[in-house]
Amino acid sequence: MEEMxxxxxxxxxxxxxxxxxxxxxxxxxxxxKQDIVNMKLKxxxxxxxxxxxxxxxxDVNERICDSLGxxxxxxxxxxxxVDYQGSMNTKxx
Numbered sequence: 722m723e724e725m726x727x728x729x730x731x732x733x734x735x736x737x738x739x740x741x742x743x744x745x746x747x748x749x750x751x752x753x754k755q756d757i758v759n760m761k762l763k764x765x766x767x768x769x770x771x772x773x774x775x776x777x778x779x780d781v782n783e784r785i786c787d788s789l790g791x792x793x794x795x796x797x798x799x800x801x802x803v804d805y806q807g808s809m810n811t812k813x814x
């Protein structure tokens with residue numbers, strides 16, 4: 722009986738040591754609160770940068786559209802002049 726109890730305690734102690742080792746591994750692999758805070762700050766900063774870049778790109782696109790509009794208007798006026806000159810030349814011949 723005493724031998725069985727010694728064996729049982731020995732098994733319990735072995736399992737307890739294995740559990741401690743497993744818990745130690747889990748704790749080692751867990752992110753600390755500071756790690757999580759650092760990740761949040763880094764992500765906030767990166768998303769802010771992306772938002773700023775998007776706003777800048779929006780402004781650039783708007784300026785390009787405005788320039789294209791002015792070019793289209795200029796081409797339209799030039800086309801009218803060319804048509805007018807062409808019609809004047811055919812009338813004079």
